[in-house]
Amino acid sequence: MLPELEELLPEIKETTRVRTRRGYHYYFSLNGDYIKSTNSLFGKRLELRSNGNYVVAPPSIIKAHRYVYEVPLSKMLPIPKILIKKEKDPVSYVEGRKDKYYKMPKYHGQEVDCMRQILSRELEVGERDNGLFVLYNLLLQNNNEKDYSKNIVLTKNNSLTKPLNDKEIEEIFKKSYKYKCSSIREKLPFVNCDNCKFKFKGGKLKAGNILIRNLSKLKQISNTERGVVCLLGTIFDGEAVTINEIAMCAKMDCRIVKKAVEGLHEWGFKVNLKN
8 A cells, every 4th residue: 555545535444345466456435426537546557446437346356366355335435525526527537548538618597406416427228318318308308409419419429438329329219208206206216306406497496385384274184184295395295196196105005095185185285186
């Protein structure tokens, strides 16, 4: 272990560590952050691998050397802040195309955090279609011109280690869909809404919200009815939903949710149900 590296990254003493043939591998969890791979970390002959790259891992054996954990995976620490990419615009790196980076054009709606997460993520094979389709439609929803939105999606696709082919990418542009927060989370489980300014229609409950409209009734309804109203006023704020969608989100039986919604109607709550 280099003394200067330990000084820059004191976390390496505690995080997951693997003994290799020539030294050590140190593991950190990304937690959605973007890290740029490099062969000269801090200007030294140190490799940093992330976003689509791979390393030899235990219990592999290379030239009679078995790779083993000296500190287990359960001890893995979050990526140190000093390694997190600070550039405002997401950039992706393609393995095999050395020194070639793709800087995304500016676009309307940069404060919509789910778009930033899609753009900064190395979309895997099972995520590409949904990720790029959601991205394209969110760009359109945020007042970007169609051709400009296509250009951003094509740039993102070209930045992937395994991009969609021409036919697959054309399918994305053939259809359109108006995405809501709940449907984005359903399509893309990796999306984290915690940092989005637009939670609850702009970060706060507005006057038209079902909770705000019915504050005086909340003490009178049942716990189940209150739970359903809380979901309708936060997760599904302003959206038309089905009984099944509410039940899945609440992890409740559909019959219980249906009865609760019927009870809310009797109390005068206007539940926006989708057929």
